[in-house]
Amino acid sequence: MGLVVFMAIGVYLLISLAVVAWTVVYAQKHGKRAWLWASAAAFVMYNLVFWDWIPTVVVHKYYCEKEAGFWIYKTLDQWKAENPGVMEGLVSYNKNPGGFNVDWPFQYKKEDDGHSKTIINHINERFDELFIQQDVTELVPIIRKENVLWDKNKNQAIARYVDFGTGNSVKNTIGPPGPLKFWLNNSSCMGGKAKQINFGKFYIQFKGAEK
């Protein structure tokens, strides 16, 4: 697949060079400024493919600075103090104890005409982990990703991690190997991976006893 992509890029580059060269010849023949016409042709050929690159990076940066982060609203000790004896009675629903990854039973829901998707992971009788993915706009491929540790009895968030990824959309996921515009791929904001790991380490404390 990679070879096909590189060949396609090579062919497009050759076509672009041919278009620019033809434009220069045309401009010279008709007494126009060749460098101006060549620049315009190169600009058009570039933007036919890469028009959304700069807007995606700019909008991604904006959302990362404005909304991304990891917040703990209640620590385990605070929650235990408010709910004495409850944690000791919780049993983890993990289907794969001792495995490489946790495997919670889950449900999902789709909203906003397919632009928003929520996976509801059932951690135990009391807690869910929500994984919400949402397209922030239809113009550029940016997904808002949110993980929430949710107290089902009190209907409140215990912790939240928000991140943004680019290069794909919730509604039009293409793969494998992912979207064709691979240069737009960015799975998270700067420092987002570390925050995701911290969120994982935090929420797993609430899983309860393994069966």
Added chain:
Amino acid sequence: MSMIQDLFQQAQLAEAAYADFSNPNVSTANALQDANNGGSFSEAQAATFVADWSVVSHQPDTLNGFSATVFRIDKSLN
């Protein structure tokens, strides 16, 4: 198992191998459906996959682009 079922299993395993399972606290279902992290499974695909398979080990992308995942089947598919 028929050839079509066999090919289906191989195809879904190949597709699942693109997901990022490097964080042990991210559930398999989340990883399979994380659109910006190589997860391209639909909800129904993920549910079916998780019911039958689990991750045994995962090597995330190395500097030269290699990655690998070992899956274990949790029940007979015959």
